[in-house]
Ligand SMILES: [Ca+2]
């Protein structure tokens with residue numbers, strides 16, 4: 336069955352199909368872009384103390400996006416997600432002690448403003464990670480909350496700022512509470528003892544959360560990645576959705592085009608409930624056993640395409656401008672190099688599969704060089720957040736607590752110089768995604784082929800139709816595109832294979848012959 340799903344139509348494009356610079360005027364924002372997740376402390380170190388920082392990111396802007404659409408040395412990503420940058424005692428900074436201040440390890444507010452300005456000069460959106468479910472236990476709010484309970488001062492303004500129960504009361508199912516020293520209460524802490532959870536039944540907390548968001552939008556952020564979005568009212572999706580709706584409406588008062596993406600780490604049945612209020616990552620397709628990796632390993636691409644078409648249709652049915660946000664790995668998952676080795680071409684195939692789709696795919700820093708890192712025997716997430724390998728003297732070091740020993744020797748410097756490298760492949764795929772804007776913005780119509788694991792889809796936007804056809808297998812594929820699509824394609828616009836020597840495609844009489852591990856864009 337063929338379906339055409341109309342994703343977001345959109346805005347002003349320049350002749351080259353590059354989104355026009357984002358203003359703060361009302362209207363449709365072009366969010367159909369590739370975002371790059373930066374684990375800030377591990378990315379690039381500008382001051383020699385071994386910890387990545389905002390100055391390091393600024394220094395690496397040419398690597399990320401040098402402002403030149405024809406660039407051969409820049410990835411060309413058009414959005415950055417920074418993991419939390421607020422003052423916090425940990426290396427990961429998800430335990431915030433002051434939402435108004437940039438952590439001194441990472442820099443200053445001036446550094447943040449300078450980075451935002453540089454991003455905007457180059458048409459790059461900058462989104463911040465907002466961990467709002469919990470603070471660090473060192474946050475003054477939590478100290479005041481604890482003090483209020485020690486003194487049994489019910490009228491204290493912070494008395495209900497965190498979720499708590501009295502000792503002896505039943506602990507709500509599926510949630511975790513710990514005793515608060517010097518009191519007869521327990522406070523909620525589903526992630527860890529030092530991450531007490533804010534109480535979103537308290538109006539002042541809801542207002543403070545929105546105030547924080549608006550403040551950083553005014554300082555230059557374009558939006559937020561919403562951490563632990565289902566944990567605010569754990570087990571109560573309805574209340575969570577109502578909160579995120581109210582929250583994003585308040586953000587839009589400051590920036591009508593604000594970009595949001597929520598971490599709702601669940602199956603689609605649950606994430607789809609949140610789509611009404613916020614965009615959600617497509618967790619269901621991520622990681623080793625997800626649809627992207629399965630397809631990239633040579634699995635049946637038609638299954639992935641069908642799955643994606645169904646998902647897009649569901650999203651559009653919930654909210655017409657909901658974004659499709661696929662990714663393969665992030666800072667909380669094992670890195671793809673562990674299950675899709677760069678050497679076998681599977682990492683490159685994964686890039687083709689998840690980047691050549693509608694919406695705004697997210698690329699986790701280092702995936703483009705096949706950086707390795709898994710939780711491993713030490714059971715530490717630090718191993719998933721290892722230092723970027725620049726190969727040019729960057730002083731950034733692996734985070735505290737990491738013990739991963741089998742890192743790849745490949746560096747950015749080496750890979751930029753090597754034509755067939757994974758990094759250059761990522762760069763080519765992102766450039767192709769921009770050159771054919773119907774892929775990111777158009778309809779998505781699966782093509783059915785018999786007797787092959789190769790396949791793909793048609794995409795149409797503003798009168799232009801392309802076909803994206805993947806062959807992730809190790810065998811040549813022969814596909815009757817004319818029969819499957821009922822259309823006549825005349826041009827192989829792009830060939831994206833895993834190695835320049837092996838890639839190849841021919842189109843004759845509507846029949847496409849496609850080399851192993853190769854994707855083509857037909858027009
Ligand atoms: Ca530093």
Ligand SMILES: [Ca+2]
Pocket residue numbers: 468523532533566567568569
């Ligand atoms: Ca909570």
